[in-house]
Structure formats: structure tokens, C-alpha cells
Amino acid sequence: MKAMIKVTLKNGVLDPQGKAIMGSLNSLGFEGYDNVRQGKYFELDIDADNKAAAQAKVKDMCEKLLANTVIENYEIEIAG
């Protein structure tokens, strides 16, 4: 199975990268957008009996390593 994980900054946590990207987009002439936030994205192959088991295993990975839960949220999707 394939796991896809999005890690995003919690609300209220400052995001210097998102801010800098807005600055660049502005100077490239883009308009009509707001609230750019940068996060991380992971993909991995995972062995598990079923989706729920895979989900649990990946959740454990997120809690223990992939996300810093002090400042980050994560969202897991299991495919195939």
C-alpha cells in the first residue's frame, strides 16, 4: 500500500516560508491569492494487512518522527 502524508503548520504558528513565497508571488505579478502556507509531503510504501492497520502504523510514524506535533498537524491518506 501507499501512504501519503501532509504535514502542515498549526494555525497561529508563524510560517516564514509561506510569507516569503507571498512576497515572491507578489513581485512576480500574481494577484488574488492569500494565506500561502508551506508544509511537507511524504510518500512511502507500506506493508499492512488492511488500510486501518496501515493508517495506524503511519500515524505512529507521524507522532514519533514525521511531524513535530508541537507546531505541526498531519493528515494521512492510504491508497491501494
Add this chain to the structure above:
Amino acid sequence: MKAMIKVTLKNGVLDPQGKAIMGSLNSLGFEGYDNVRQGKYFELDIDADNKAAAQAKVKDMCEKLLANTVIENYEIEIAG
């Protein structure tokens, strides 16, 4: 509308981060997983008349800034 963008390394491009993460997951005792790849994830609010227009605008942002198309692919999702 909200745009969600996943940026991933093209196939075959070395991913030192993914490699380091695998090492750490191993030493944390995880098993039965493989091919960890790290990418970037962006979210932003976008003004557009319709999804197609939003998609086009975000695509332009990816090409010009958000993705390094020499080594990265991107995938855009627009949500109501």
C-alpha cells in the same frame, strides 16, 4: 477557493531527506515500509471565477515559483 499543491521529486532524483528518514524510522523500530520520499506541500486561498481558472493560475505559480521543474513534479487540487 482553496488550492492544495503537492511537489515531489521526479523519479530517479536523489532524495537525501527520504534516505535519512528511513534510517531514523529503522532505528525507531519501524518495519515493513519502503521508498520514503519527501516533498513539499502548499496551501493557499485563491480568487477565481471557477475551478479551471484557479487551476490555471496555480499552475502558473508552480511553474514560476513553487516547483523547481528541473527536478520536481507538482500536482494541484482545487477545493470549493
Add this chain to the structure above:
Amino acid sequence: MKTTIIQFPGLNRESDMIMALEKVSGAKVKTVWHTETSLPDTDLVVIPGGFSYGDYLRCGAIAARSPVMKAIIDHANKGGKVLGVCNGFQILVETGMLRGALMRNANLKFVCKRVVLSVENDSTFFTSKMTKGDKVACPVAHHDGNYFVDKETLKRLEGDGQIVFRYADGTNPNGSLNDIAGICNAKGNVIGMMPHPENMIEPLHGKIDCRPLFESIAA
């Protein structure tokens, strides 16, 4: 003071730190490889700067989860002293031994330059030879030193004297909240800081402003 330096692959300022500790504090320095699960008899544990595991994923994240960290947490819980500088600070934050997070510098660039630090707390093991309000020149060299913490915690840190160093005279190089350059835990035995005092201790470095910090360790 018996001092132990922790070595992770990718750290690269350990020789700078050893040089400063030995030259100024006279401390005998032992080194411990990250795979160890216990520490030698030691008063102070120092985690130096660098790019442990390339700073991949998040700065300090992978090192924070290595075997030796459990021993360091035990050491701190028993009141043992811990100093993390730069990547060492990031590692301490990732383990939760210190509050907050170190985000990418506000201008997104790595920065190596001299800043001015003001000493905000002069009662820690690293600042006892200084006086609150003292200003010292000190270099920084980092990409992710932009200290962030939620509002309530910040208030607590400020109120409890847990801010140890602040960037002074408009020299904040990274956008750090309240110009925070270094903090300690509630008990004051765990200190983390982004700047590199070990690079400002002999005339060759242009100034010797940071010697008193290392002298504090000897005291």
C-alpha cells in the same frame, strides 16, 4: 567540571566547542557517540552545532530520536546540566527538553555574522560570570534560528526568567520572537542557544567577549 560532548553524524562544530571548553573552562572533555545508551560520569552534557543527519526532515529532529537522548533526558531530570548550541539547541527543542521551535530564518537565508547578545539571566551555569544586561559580541551561523513559541508559553518563559540571551541593538538576524537567542528550562539546568560563543573566545576571533560564559562553566 566534568564535561561530555555528544557526537552525532553531521555535527561539525564539536572541535570548536571542545577547543573553547578546554581552552577557557579547563574542563576535561569526553566525547560520546550517539549510539551509546548511557553517559559517563559527567556534570555537563554539551550538544554542539552542525547539521546532524544533514538537518533533513527538520533541524535536529532525527538526532532527537537517537538512543543517547534518553540518557541525556535522565541526566537533566536528575538535575544534570545540559547545554545545546545551535543544532544542539534545535535538538533539545525537538526532544521537548526546551519549549518552542526553531523555524527557518525570516529571510530564508543561512546567516553567518556577528551579532550583539544581551545577557538576560545571569544565574545559570553558563552566565554566572556575567551580569544581567551585559552585552557581548557573538557570531551566529544558522539557517533555522527563528525562535517561535505560543503566546502563553512565551509569557511564562519571559516571566520566569527563562530567556537567557536576547539579540540586542537591532542585530536579530533571523526574526526570532522577542529577539530570543537562548533560553533555559524552568529549573535552569538545560540551556539552548543559537549563537556560537565558542567562536568568540580568543584574539584571533576578533573579540573575546564570550570567554566569561565558558569561565562560568569552570566556576
Add this chain to the structure above:
Amino acid sequence: MIPNDIKITDEMVADHGLKPDEYQRILELIGREPSFTELGIFSAMWNEHCSYKSSKLWLKTLPTESECVLIGPGENAGAVDIGDNQAIIFKMESHNHPSFIEPYQGAATGVGGILRDVFTMGARPIGALNALFFGAPDYDKNRHLISGVVAGVGGYGNCFGVPTVGGSVNFHKRYEGNNLVNAMAIGLADADKIFLSPAKGVGRPVVYLGAKTGRDGIHGASMASAEFADDADEKRPTVQVGDPFTEKCLLEACLELMKTGAVIAIQDMGAAGLTCSAVEMGASGSLGIKLDLNKVPCREERMSPYEMMLSESQERMLMVLDPEKEAEAEAIFIKWGLDFAIVGETTDDLRFSIWHDDEEVANLPIKELGDEAPEYDRPWTVPPKQPELTDVPAPGDLTEAILQVVGSPDNCSKRWVWEQYDHLIQSNTAQIPGGDAAVVRIDGTNKAIATCADVTPRYVEADPMEGGKQAVAECWRNLTAVGADPLAITDNLNFGNPERPEIMGTFVHAIKGIGEACRALNFPVVSGNVSLYNETKGKGILPTPTIGGVGLLPNIDQMATLAFKTGGDAIILIGGHGTHMGQSSYLRDTQGREEGPPPPVDLTLEKKHGDFVRTMIRSDETTAVHDISDGGLVMALTDMALASNLGAKIQIPSDIDAHISLFAEDQARYVITCKPGKTSEFIRNAETAGVPATRIGTVTPSALNIEGHVTISLNMLKTAHEDWLPNYMAEA
């Protein structure tokens, strides 16, 4: 996957960058048609980058020996003796084309490559430099390229843990579409423990160490030698991604391993990876090499022998180990988390034999692969001389002109760049960027190494021979200005298409100039790199022979810096007032003209003046020292003032136009300061040495005052000098 036994067509030969007559030579050499893998191996070994086929003839004319040279060109890097059984190992290399295609990774892997060249020889890197050349400021890709390249140089060096202490940044229209990234590394080793590439002993294990092999940069080496077409943007070759963390582990593992005595020969995998490194080890050791590619650690599935032989994956080493120490070696590799494998053995048959899936996919004569590479005496023409300048009008406003020159893209402060580099790590940096040369103490001693990288491409363009001399002379002068004995250089020769006689002529004359200066200054070439075919749309870059120099300060307490020290100190001009305005910054920055011949270089004077300045520094007679180069006297004074926050009051001669004496770029000159009471003694010393020395003024608390002409506040100078680059980079 292309089968190994595919019929080789003319088109495939051309695709591999081999000319028909070169292919003919291959057929004669091996007596049959090559296999596909063999064709790949030949293309890698015989391209310009690896074979130096257009340049070898001329490189041979450079002086490569002196009392201090331990190892000259030919190894991974050159080595000089600095006493106490210590050696400095250094080299410069370009990563130009990759840095245009992917600025961050191109620059990063350039730094990684040069660091590997140095630590392959057993040296711990103690300093890095980078010379960067970009298009004119209005070039639309410039900011993207600059920010990427600078971040890449820093990203790699900072993580690896080497202080990046010097370099240069230049802008010119002729680098548009072909920016240059020249990276230099300096390492420290025990003089009696330098590791070399020749394999020794038959039947010994050939060990692969480092990162896994992927399909990175296949044809990278060929790319580096192929002229860029206008559609370069469309080409998306497999870009190599640097992994500085693995490189740092590789460094520590190699140094640890070398201490055990297990390493018999070692070679990093650079351009054309496994091919070049294995051939080099075998050929130089007069041994054959047999490789079993099934043993090579691969990152990707189903890699073909062809791909494995040509992959340019980074952070890899090849070595011949003492079989008795295999277990010890293995423990070190595991400790540092590196991939390793015994991938072959040394043989006595002088063949390069490659096996895959129990099939021999290549079997070539190993020595001939290198020795029989084509070597060309390319036709060249004598570069035309530039007519002397007849008119150099005075500026309407001298203040304005001074601010234009000190704040021009080439002359302005490069702080925005070097503050992104960790220039302090290792605790030994005695002079950070911003001075004439960086100075790095040798740990645990009172000695120090001075280093800098120089070239003035517009001079080389206007007169390749004088320009070549000037690059060496300026490098020598910068080392002298901090008080060092210049020891040796590495050169990175960046030129256009050598198949064009006028470009070849530029190359030939630049080398003649470099050689002449090296001989006159006893400043030999110990390593270097040639990068040809640097051009876009049929127009070559400015000829850019970057010179990286290394000097020794026997006693770091006698180091000179360019900052004024105390108000009241006397300011003395060494070498006399200048008059040469051809190719000057003044002409370019205030009048938009690049005309005239460059300043002539009198090497005898250069040596005499420099030796005098060094002697004075060593006997504590100076308080500040700076050489005069781009921008002339007034630029030098500005640098000295801004570094100190002190000013100067200057008298210039009345018989020369002010703008001439302030901006002339005559060579062999320095500005020094000394204690006021020592002035007459200093001038007497100079007279005795036959060196022109004139007191031109005094250090003051503030402002630059050219008496009878202008007074400019330090703030104005600072704004002009410091703000150009950050402002430029902040614009969209």
C-alpha cells in the same frame, strides 16, 4: 535499456561527442567494434573534460615546481609543504553548465566535488572559496541564478563544515546563459601521509564506498563539454543532487580509515564516476581492474552496465584496500552509515574488464584509455592588440564618479553573498571575507594559510597575455598584502569553444601570461581545471582564467589587515601614482566604455614591491595594508576606511588629473599605513629597496577627503558600496 551488443551507428558515435576520426582511432585501438558500454567508456574518457585533449599541449608549458611543491598537477589536487611535516592540498574546479541548469544543485555538487578531491588525498578541508561570474545586472535570469548558486555553495559547505572564506563575484553580459561557478577547496594533511590514486598489488579488493549509484548526470561529463545551444532551457538532463551530510560522513570515514593503514589507493568518483576513477587507479598503477557491476550498490532498479559506468552520482569513493584490514574498514563504514561493497579486484593483465550478470560487457586496454586519448594542437590566431586610449574625460562630478565606481556591481561589497556562508566554523578564521585574502590558522600552531581567488576577465579579453599575467600577479599581491609568502596556485581556465582559432588564441596567450607570471614570482601551478565550450548562441564568455592562490604566514601575529587602525597614521602609496586608464572600472562604470589595453604587468616591479611590503609587515612597520586593483587608489582607500569606520585626508599630485590618479589601475601598487613617527624611516627603507613610496595623506576620524577636490562622508561611501547587491537581489 539499450542492449550491450547493439550495432554502433555513426549517429550513436556523434551522440557520444566523438568525432569520426576519434571513433576510427577507437576501432584501431581495440581491433573491433566496441560494445555499447565500451562506447560509453570511451566517450567519458575521451571527452574534453577528462582528456584535456585541446589544452594538454599548453598546460604542459606551465611551471609546476618549486622548493615547496610536494605534488604537482596530475593527482586529485596539488600539495605544498608548509613545514613541520604539514602539507596544504588544494584545487579549484568549475561546475558551470550544471549551475546554469539547476543553480542550487549545480553549485552544491561543484563544492562537493572539489571537497572530495581534497580529502581523497587524506587532507581535512580547512577552507573553501568560490569565484562566481554572472550576466549583466539586467539579465532576466540573474537573480534566480545568483540566489540559487549562492544558496547552493553555502548549503553544501555549511553543512559539510568547511569555512567558506573567500571568492569573487563578477557581472558581465558575456556570461548570460553561461554563468561560471568555480569552487576551490584547501585541506591540511601530514606531508608524509598523502594518499594517491595508483593501485598497487595484484588481486587486491577494489572497494566502493559512499552513496548508492543512481542515474544521476549520465552524460554529465559530456554535457560539461558540449556547447550550449539556445534550447538549453528545454534540455532537462538528470540533475545531480548533492548530499552534504553523506559527504561529511564520507570525509570522517575516509580519514578514520586512512589512519588504520588499510588504504592502498583511493580515488573519488567525479566526472564519469566509476569509469574515470577505476581507469585512473589501474592505469597509474600499471594494473588491470576487473569490476563486477552486480556488486555496485544501486539506488534504482534495473540499472544497465552502461548507466552504472557513466553515472555521476555524488559522494562516492573507490579504493584499493589491504585485504588484511577489511574487517577494520567495514566497522568504520558501518559506523558512518555508508554503503560499501567489494566491487572488483586488481589484476595483472592491464585490461579494464567489466562484468555484469556473468557476462563481460567491456574489456579494454586500461592504459590506452587514458594515454591514447586524442590530443590536439588546435589552430590559433594572435589576439589583436587594443588601441591606446586617447581620451578619458574627467567626470562632471567627481563625488558621483567615486560613488559609481565603489558601488558598481563588480566593485561593491559581496557581503550579501558571504554572509550566507559559514566562514567561521573550525574556529581558525583569522581574516573573514572582505580583506585582500582570507587567513586561516593551522590548528594548534602559530602558522596560518592565506588564500584568495582572482581574475579580471575584461583585462584578459582585451589582452589575453597581460590579463593572464595580471590574474596571477593580483593573486600574489593579495596574499602578500596580508603578510603571507605566496606558495603556489591552482588555475581554473574557463574559455569558449577551442575549435574557434580566435578563442584558442586567447587561451594560448592567457596560458603564456600565466606561465610567465608564475615563473617570475616563483608561484607554480600545482593543480587546476579546464572548462571549455563556455558559450551560448555562438558567443564565448569573457576568457576567465581564475587563479586560486595559497600563501603561508609563518607567524599569525604578523598578519596585516586592510582596515585603518588609528587616526593620525600616515598613509603611504607604494608603487607611485598611476596613469593607466585602459579597461579601468572608471571607464566602465562612469562612461559605459570597455576600451583600451589593460594595465601592463611588470613582473619585476611586482616582485620587488611585494617583497618590500611583506618585509615591512613582518618587521611590524605597517599598521594597515591593501593592494590596489579594480577601481584604483580611491577604491583601495574606500575599502580601508569602511573596514575601520575611520576616514582619510589625501593629497594627490597636481600634475595629473584627479580622476586619473584616483582611478588608474596600474599594477604592483599598495596602500599602507604606518605610525606617524615612523613615516620617514619607512620611506627611507623603501628608497633603499628601490621602491617608490610616497606619503599621500593621513588617517582621520571620518570622511574621505581628497584635498582640493572632494569630501565624501563614510556613510555615503558605505551606502554606495554595501547597498548595491542587497538592493539588487531584493528587486523582482
